[in-house]
Amino acid sequence: MLPGISQTKLEHYGIKGEGEREIVDIDIPSLMQFVLDFRDDMRFITITAYPQDENLYMQYHFTLGDWVVSLRLKVPEDKTVPSITPLLPAADWAEREIMDLFDITFSNHPRPKRLIIPDDAKRGIYLET
Numbered sequence: 001m002l003p004g005i006s007q008t009k010l011e012h013y014g015i016k017g018e019g020e021r022e023i024v025d026i027d028i029p030s031l032m033q034f035v036l037d038f039r040d041d042m043r044f045i046t047i048t049a050y051p052q053d054e055n056l057y058m059q060y061h062f063t064l065g066d067w068v069v070s071l072r073l074k075v076p077e078d079k080t081v082p083s084i085t086p087l088l089p090a091a092d093w094a095e096r097e098i099m100d101l102f103d104i105t106f107s108n109h110p111r112p113k114r115l116i117i118p119d120d121a122k123r124g125i126y127l128e129t
Contacts, residue, residue: 002017002064002065002067003065004041004064005017005038005041005042005064009037009038013026013030013034013071014026015069017067019067020066020067020068021067021068021069021070022067022068022069022070023059023069023070023071023072024069024070024071024072025072025073025074026071026072026073027073028073028076028081028082031060031071031073031082031084032082032084032087034071035084035087035088036087038062039087039088041064042062042063042064042069043062043063043064044060044061044062044088044090044091045061045062045063045068046061046094047059047060047061047091047094047095047098048061049075049098049101049102049104055074055075056074056075056079056102056104057072057073057074057075058072058073058075058081058098058104059071059072059073060073060084075104079102079103079104079105080104080105080106080107081104081105081106081107082106082107082108083095083106083107083108083109083110085106085109085110085111086108086110092109092110092111093115095109096109096111096112096113096114096115096116097115097116099112099114099115099123100114100115100116100117100123101116101117101123101124102123102124103122103123103124
């Protein structure tokens with residue numbers, strides 16, 4: 001059990017709060033609610049994106065002390081996911097990098113300008129290699 005965190009709230013997301021690291025599958029509404037529930041309790045680390053089995057996935061990484069939880073989200077076919085930046089400003093650069101490299105759109109992102117690739121380059125360059 002993690003100090004200062006409600007075990008009941010964690011269990012709602014399928015999180016046990018045990019060991020050093022957990023990876024749990026999550027859907028978009030649950031992701032947004034998780035951020036609201038824990039943004040003051042856990043530290044946001046980053047977001048990673050990767051292709052697997054002809055799908056795109058993202059993992060949202062959070063930590064509390066030595067414990068890390070990664071929320072795995074299957075990216076919808078339209079490649080649009082709500083931005084968590086309005087709730088967690090530290091997610092800004094991670095989301096913008098993913099926009100550039102994977103051509104995933106973060107709806108409601110406050111600053112969707114390019115971070116890595118030039119304005120005239122095609123987004124999604126990572127998927128073309």
